[in-house]
Amino acid sequence: MFHARHLLIFVVGLVLATPLLASPELWRGEWPKTDFSRAAVPFEEILSGGPPKDGIPALDDVEMIPVSSETRLADAEPVMVLELDGTEARAWPIRYLTWHEIMNDEVAGIPVAVTFCPLCNAGMIFDRRLDGQVLSFGVSGKLRHSDMIMYDRQTESWWQQALGEGIVGEMTGKTLVQLPGWMESWGAFRARNPDGLVMAEPDWPRRYGQNPYVGYDGLAKPLLYSGEMPPHAIEPLSRIVRVGNRGWPLERVAEAGRLEEGGVIIDWTAGQASALDRARIAEGRDVGNIRVKDTATGRDLVHDVIFAFAFHAFHPDGQWMLGK
Known part of the structure; x- marks a missing residue:
């Protein structure tokens, strides 16, 4: 198990290396499409979180199953929830978001990005539509103020998850619409929404249900x-x-x-x-x-x-x- 104290040792090395890592010249090889001439934040505030681009794999078009079919989740487990008028309530378990951080999905015709940053405990759901196009998001592997930096696959601009704002690239200054979702226990969601939908376990080799940030x-x-x-x-x-x-x-x-x-x-x-x-x-x-x-x-x-x-x-x- 990867404990927080082990993560801390790894982090010290990253922090010491920050002045070298925070440079567009070093990033261009991995990010050839990103327009680094446009930025809303100082580059020195951006750190590597360890994994490379897509090292934490965001998921697309996730499978949803009826609440009555879900048998893996304990009542106390947290899930991200969205309940929109005219459609089934939906839940995305944190046990999956912990390992993937972003789910690109669609609810009632609305393209959504369900996001969770473990280091900030920030669970937020965004509308992926912006300026007449639909964006899809991935995990950049970068952090700012310990919060996940997302990127959109269309322009490879970087987005601050905690704000839903573009901070580097073509989309700098743009803001995603946050939807009124929330985090609650699976038991509470299931009791209120027996006919709702919940995300099925992804087909990835991950220790779902385990917390890699123990303590x-x-x-x-x-x-x-x-x-x-x-x-x-x-x-x-x-x-x-x-x-x-x-x-x-x-x-x-x-x-x-x-x-x-x-x-x-x-x-x-x-x-x-x-x-x-x-x-x-x-x-x-x-x-x-x-x-x-x-x-x-x-x-x-x-x-x-x-x-x-x-x-x-x-x-x-x-x-x-x-x-x-």
Whole structure:
């Protein structure tokens, strides 16, 4: 098993090599189609995460099966969920996203990218349509502020997953539309959607159900991150419910059970295992389920549950909803 402490040793070497790695001249061989003359971020902020381009293989046109046919998942296992009007609710298990990070799929005629960055705990679903074309995404192998950099296969531009924004290449400055998906336990999804669909196990030689980042969300500091730590003495690897540029500490939400403020309703219920704790994802400690709705309409709101350091890095002017 590949433990976080082993990853840390590997990371030290990468960090020391950063000045040499952060150079378009060294990247061009692997990225001949990327327009490095266009960039929205300093190249020195971009690190190698270890794997090369497509070393973590994104999946396309994944197979979905009826909820009633799924027998592998434990109730507490986390899944990414999308429930759109007029179509079956769908779930993509984190046990697969941990090893592939991006699923290019289609829901009710909408091309979607279901994404998960383990180092930031960022699970986000994007509409792949942009400016009259449909993009498909792969994993670049690069990181910025410890967050996955995706790339689109059409222009090989680089995208910051935590923001859905193009940061290098032809698509620099473009923004993907994030859809109102969320992460919850398989048991909660199944109970609410007995006629829904769930992603089938991919035909890849991976240890699905195992967590290659054992103990990661219990570390004092994130890996591959050299930016500022969160303010207000907030632990960098604590979870934050992000809605726009506002962030609610998960501990505060869990203690309350329900928070209603700023036009937002956030509900917490027990039952979801952390995907970044124990060796088996299903045995991770209970971090609970989050549901975020608009107070006025009752509709699901776009949000994610991200580590505090990443919220601070990508939303430096964000509002910390501390209830004080």
